[in-house]
Amino acid sequence: xxxxxxxxxxxxxxxxxxxxxxxxxxxxxxxxxxxxxxxxxxxxxxxxxxxxxxxxxxxxxxxxxxxxxxxxxxxxxxxxxxxxxxxxxxxxxxxxxxxxxxxxxxxxxxxxxxxxxxxxxxxxxxxxxxxxxxxxxxxxxxxxxxxxxxxxxxxxxxxxxxxxxxxxxxxxxxxxxxxxxxxxxxxxxxxxxxxxxxxxxxxxxxxxxxxxxxxxxxxxxxxxxxxxxxxxxxxxxxxxxxxxxxxxxxxxxxxxxxxxxxxxxxxxxxxxxxxxxxxxxxxxxxxxxxxxx
Amino acid sequence: xxxxxxxxxxxxxxxxxxxxxxxxxxxxxxxxxxxxxxxxxxxxxxxxxxxxxxxxxxxxxxxxxxxxxxxxxxxxxxxxxxxxxxxxxxxxxxxxxxxxxxxxxxxxxxxxxxxxxxxxxxxxxxxxxxxxxxxxxxxxxxxxxxxxxxxxxxxxxxxxxxxxxxxxxxxxxxxxxxxxxxxxxxxxxxxxxxxxxxxxxxxxxxxxxxxxxxxxxxxxxxxxxxxxxxxxxxxxxxxxxxxxxxxxxxxxxxxxxxxxxxxxxxxxxxxxxxxxxxxxxxxxxxxxxxxxxxxxxxxxxxxxxxxxxxxxxxxxxxxxxxxx
Amino acid sequence: xxxxxxxxxxxxxxxxxxxxxxxxxxxxxxxxxxxxxxxxxxxxxxxxxxxxxxxxxxxxxxxxxxxxxxxxxxxxxxxxxxxxxxxxxxxxxxxxxxxxxxxxxxxxxxxxxxxxxxxxxxxxxxxxxxxxxxxxxxxxxxxxxxxxxxxxxxxxxxxxxxxxxxx
Numbered sequence: 105x106x107x108x109x110x111x112x113x114x115x116x117x118x119x120x121x122x123x124x125x126x127x128x129x130x131x132x133x134x135x136x137x138x139x140x141x142x143x144x145x146x147x148x149x150x151x152x153x154x155x156x157x158x159x160x161x162x163x164x165x166x167x168x169x170x171x172x173x174x175x176x177x178x179x180x181x182x183x184x185x186x187x188x189x190x191x192x193x194x195x196x197x198x199x200x201x202x203x204x205x206x207x208x209x210x211x212x213x214x215x216x217x218x219x220x221x222x223x224x225x226x227x228x229x230x231x232x233x234x235x236x237x238x239x240x241x242x243x244x245x246x247x248x249x250x251x252x253x254x255x256x257x258x259x260x261x262x263x264x265x266x267x268x269x270x271x272x273x274x275x276x277x278x279x280x281x282x283x284x285x286x287x288x289x290x291x292x293x294x295x296x297x298x299x300x301x302x303x304x305x306x307x308x309x310x311x312x313x314x315x316x317x318x319x320x321x322x323x324x325x326x327x328x329x330x331x332x333x334x335x336x337x338x339x340x341x342x343x344x345x346x347x348x349x350x351x352x353x354x355x356x357x358x359x360x361x362x363x364x365x366x367x368x369x370x371x372x373x374x375x376x377x378x379x380x381x382x383x384x385x386x387x388x389x390x391x392x393x394x395x396x397x
Numbered sequence: 398x399x400x401x402x403x404x405x406x407x408x409x410x411x412x413x414x415x416x417x418x419x420x421x422x423x424x425x426x427x428x429x430x431x432x433x434x435x436x437x438x439x440x441x442x443x444x445x446x447x448x449x450x451x452x453x454x455x456x457x458x459x460x461x462x463x464x465x466x467x468x469x470x471x472x473x474x475x476x477x478x479x480x481x482x483x484x485x486x487x488x489x490x491x492x493x494x495x496x497x498x499x500x501x502x503x504x505x506x507x508x509x510x511x512x513x514x515x516x517x518x519x520x521x522x523x524x525x526x527x528x529x530x531x532x533x534x535x536x537x538x539x540x541x542x543x544x545x546x547x548x549x550x551x552x553x554x555x556x557x558x559x560x561x562x563x564x565x566x567x568x569x570x571x572x573x574x575x576x577x578x579x580x581x582x583x584x585x586x587x588x589x590x591x592x593x594x595x596x597x598x599x600x601x602x603x604x605x606x607x608x609x610x611x612x613x614x615x616x617x618x619x620x621x622x623x624x625x626x627x628x629x630x631x632x633x634x635x636x637x638x639x640x641x642x643x644x645x646x647x648x649x650x651x652x653x654x655x656x657x658x659x660x661x662x663x664x665x666x667x668x669x670x671x672x673x674x675x676x677x678x679x680x681x682x683x684x685x686x687x688x689x690x691x692x693x694x695x696x697x698x699x700x701x702x703x704x705x706x707x708x709x710x711x712x713x714x715x716x717x718x719x720x721x
Numbered sequence: 722x723x724x725x726x727x728x729x730x731x732x733x734x735x736x737x738x739x740x741x742x743x744x745x746x747x748x749x750x751x752x753x754x755x756x757x758x759x760x761x762x763x764x765x766x767x768x769x770x771x772x773x774x775x776x777x778x779x780x781x782x783x784x785x786x787x788x789x790x791x792x793x794x795x796x797x798x799x800x801x802x803x804x805x806x807x808x809x810x811x812x813x814x815x816x817x818x819x820x821x822x823x824x825x826x827x828x829x830x831x832x833x834x835x836x837x838x839x840x841x842x843x844x845x846x847x848x849x850x851x852x853x854x855x856x857x858x859x860x861x862x863x864x865x866x867x868x869x870x871x872x873x874x875x876x877x878x879x880x881x882x883x884x885x886x887x888x
Contacts, residue, residue: 176581178557183533201506201529205537219527219583219597221477224507232541242586242595243480250481271585271641274552277655281648302654303646304625306618311587313647313654318580320590386593392622393590418751418841438753447830448751448837455747606830617821635819 105334105361106135107354108238108261110344111142111172111197113269114314115294118150124345125158129165131351133358134343137162138197138213140172140189144276144315145182146289159194175199175217176272176316195235204232211235216263216342217272221247223254234258238342241268241324244390245332252337259339264326265353265374266344267299267312267319267381268393277313286316297347298380309381310394322384322394325374327367329388330360348377410670411677413471413570417449417684422459422470432469434502435459435683436600441489443475443504443526444683445600453492460497469499475524477505477583477597487511494519502548503527504583509542522570523547526583526596530557532564539566546570548679551577551661555669562674571670575681577661579641587640592622603639610635619643727769731784734771738782742775745842749777755834761793764801775835795827797835807836808844 109128112121128137139158141148162169171194173186186203190196190210198204199217214220214229214237226237238261239248252260278300279289293300299312299319309321323346326333330341341361343354356373359365365373374383386395414430416422425433436442438450451459460470472493478486486505490512493501501519503509504526512521523529523538525548538544546568549558553571562569580587585602589595592607607622616628619638626638636642641655661681663670670678742748749756752775762771772783772791785791797804803822806812814836817823825832 176584178530183531200531200534201527201537202531202533205533205540217584219477219504219506221505221597222480222483222507224478224483224511225505226507228506228510240586240597242589242598247480268586268590270587270590271580273580273655274550275579275655281650281652281654300648305628305644305646305651306625307646308624310624310645311590318585318587318655387589390593392593393586394624418837420841420843438751446837447753447755447834448841452750604830605833606828608829610825610829635821637815637819 105330105338106259106340107133107357107361108136108138108340108342109134109350109354110238110263110266110342111138111140112345113143113267113317113319114297114299114345115144115147115291116297117294118154120297121151122154122158124350126161127351128354129158129161129167132354134167134354136168136170136340138170138172138215138342140197142172142175142199142215142217143272143317144293145174145177145179145185146291147293147315148185170195170197170213172197172215173199173203175215175269176274177202178274197238204229207233209233214238214258216240216269220251223251226251226254226258230255230257236261236340238263238340241270242387242393245329245336245388246390248333248338248388249336255337260337261340261342262326262333262338262388263324264330264341264343264357266324266342266346267322268324268344268387269317269319270311270393271318273316273318276316277318278315281313301380312380320384320393321381322396323379323381324385324387324393325371325383326385326388327360327370327374329385330367333388346380348379353377410675411570412573413677413679415575415680415683416459417444417446417682419451419455419459421683423462426463426466426468430468432471432499432677433459433463434471434473434679436473436475437489437492439485439489440479440598440600441474441476441486443473443524443596443600445476446684447605449684453496456492456496456498464497470497471500471502471522472496472498473502473524474508475502475504475526476600477526478508479598483507483511487515490515500546509538509544513542520545524583525550525572528581528583530561530581532561532566535561535564536566546676548572550582551681552579552581555666555673558670558675559673568676569674570677570679571663571675572661572681573663573667573670573678575661577656579656585641591624591640603637608638727784727786730769734782734784738773738780741842741844742780745844748838748842749775749780751838751841752834755828755831758794758828758831759792760831760835761788761791761796762804763788763796763798764804765798766800773835775838793827795825795829795832797832798824798826808839 159169171189173189173196174182177183177200187206190207197213197215199215209232211233214234216238220226220237220239236259241263276286278293279286282292293315299314302311302313304310312319312321356370360370384394384396386397387393389397391397411431413432413434414425416425416433416435422433436450438452463470474489486508494516500522502522502524504524521544523544528550529535529547530550535547548570551572586595588602594601594604596602603621609620611618615631617635618628619626621638626643629635636658642658645654647654756775760773762773770785770788772785774781807814
């Protein structure tokens with residue numbers, strides 16, 4: 105089983121962001137690192153300066169680097185930026201079908217924001233150059249199995265750790281909450297480094313907002329499920345970055361995948377981490393995503 | 398084509414009304430809709446609500462009725478086919494084609510590809526559930542799969558719509574009236590996070606089977622699978638607990654975090670939509686009563702004043718009773 | 722309450738129910754799995770209630786003096802005139818519910834299915850009474866007019882197609 109560190113979905117400060125990848129490069133036993141802005145193009149300029157060094161450092165450490173692209177490109181500038189990224193040397197991860205069009209058949213990774221719900225869709229995307237497909241978070245194991253059974257050129261990847269992204273919107277919820285417009289947002293999302301909790305009126309932890317994205321409050325953690333998923337044909341798991349110790353989390357997953365620890369020991373490591381929400385795994389069991397089964 | 402003239406100009410926009418049931422289809426056709434859209438009574442349809450929709454025989458009768466009055470029937474097969482069960486979606490497409498559907502409204506890439514090969518002559522429209530909102534996304538579906546029309550997301554501005562239409566890749570259909578989805582359609586998993594059932598997989602959002610209302614002191618609590626979506630003090634109108642329309646606590650505030658429970662209404666911008674090159678206007682609401690296309694949708698082509706009356710009523714009503 | 726003679730009402734209700742079903746044979750299939758549910762229809766201003774079982778092979782409408790000892794999946798409660806208005810399509814169930822003129826308890830999906838099936842059936846009061854076709858429109862019109870005046874007199878919510886903005 106290969107391990108992928110997914111893109112940082114939150115608006116971390118540049119130093120924090122660069123430090124995170126420096127640690128991942130030196131210490132995390134992972135195979136692939138996907139980086140780049142997925143949620144909001146207004147965050148991108150801050151990254152552009154730092155990204156060259158970060159990529160070089162990761163590659164020196166032997167990581168396979170993939171550049172992520174926006175989940176909801178709408179502006180001409182945003183679409184042009186995807187084109188530029190796609191024209192570079194690195195494999196890119198597409199998160200909107202517009203990017204698939206721009207790639208014109210070049211090899212790429214399909215991110216979890218693209219709707220791949222069945223084997224026929226997988227076939228179409230493989231035909232267009234998909235080499236890895238990270239499936240949408242709501243798929244049950246049964247569907248994952250049926251899709252993976254039909255794979256030929258694409259690896260199948262599943263989110264194993266982190267808050268699942270649940271929706272994207274033309275509206276920025278961080279800006280809305282602060283009575284700001286999206287265009288004059290003052291980058292208020294940088295205050296919530298794991299997303300901002302959305303609780304029900306009865307105090308139940310429910311969702312989290314992150315710019316234009318709505319995420320689960322619960323943190324997906326797949327442990328004992330990995331055996332079944334590997335057997336079904338899943339060959340990559342994705343760990344989505346949070347402010348907890350992602351080196352410790354990825355090391356525990358590496359140990360689990362290599363048989364050095366069992367799922368209970370993995371859970372013990374993860375439970376020690378300061379997670380932003382309760383541990384959930386309902387989706388893969390065909391249940392509500394918010395439950396632990 | 399029996400498209401109508403709006404605002405006395407020469408350009409025409411097709412008016413498409415929702416038909417949740419056979420009687421709603423007849424009402425919409427009688428009221429003068431150019432086309433109606435409907436779906437099967439199963440998970441192939443993104444309005445898979447209890448007691449709604451068509452079986453094979455009802456669709457055949459509905460198409461025959463509509464065609465006898467020069468109206469079109471567009472069949473929505475706009476959920477994402479479940480892996481390992483693709484046959485359910487294939488059969489629905491076959492039944493729709495065989496019933497004489499004027500177009501299939503499809504969102505799933507795999508299903509579009511299959512339908513394109515199985516029925517090369519069949520007109521395919523890209524459902525709003527595919528959330529194609531940019532020129533390259535639309536060109537993708539047109540160039541690879543011969544899609545003839547795209548239904549645009551509800552959140553776009555007139556300028557954005559005009560820019561997309563100006564590319565001329567295919568016909569453009571927009572929502573003219575009805576519920577507003579603030580999340581990118583087809584890319585929202587909130588419902589399955591709370592209940593296990595989602596628009597993409599099951600054709601339902603915030604499904605009624607998971608809804609519970611409880612009178613608690615002086616409040617009516619509206620819950621979805623145990624999650625409190627809103628509380629209404631006595632004397633205040635309640636609403637259906639649609640997830641994204643709820644009130645929540647966030648960052649020290651209690652508010653409609655995602656969306657106010659209001660509706661989309663394009664009356665003011667109909668001429669602009671027309672100038673933008675829009676081919677068709679769609680009225681949302683297959684889940685609404687049959688009085689809906691009759692009282693509101695049909696007012697659209699009959700005259701601005703009359704439509705404005707219906708729409709204003711609807712907007713006022715929607716604040717308290719909005720649901721989707 | 723037990724002194725109330727429910728038997729004549731039971732006969733009349735059962736008769737009307739059979740008439741309505743005979744006119745709308747597709748109703749049960751539209752209800753799908755919800756056809757097997759038991760619905761308690763509770764006219765809150767009357768000393769009786771109904772138990773509705775729409776299942777295709779043996780549909781039943783039973784009059785009961787009280788719901789206290791009844792088992793049901795969902796309860797729909799409102800004044801009798803409001804319930805009748807729902808049946809003949811004068812009222813929109815959603816609107817009534819959200820303005821609290823109608824109360825729903827239990828299986829919300831089953832109630833929604835029933836609402837949609839009734840909406841689709843387009844039930845005509847004269848049909849339900851089993852009247853011959855020649856007089857039916859006349860009776861229906863008289864019924865609607867009478868019901869409308871009663872509603873106005875009793876201060877019931879306005880009807881759906883008076884432009885009350887119920888959508």
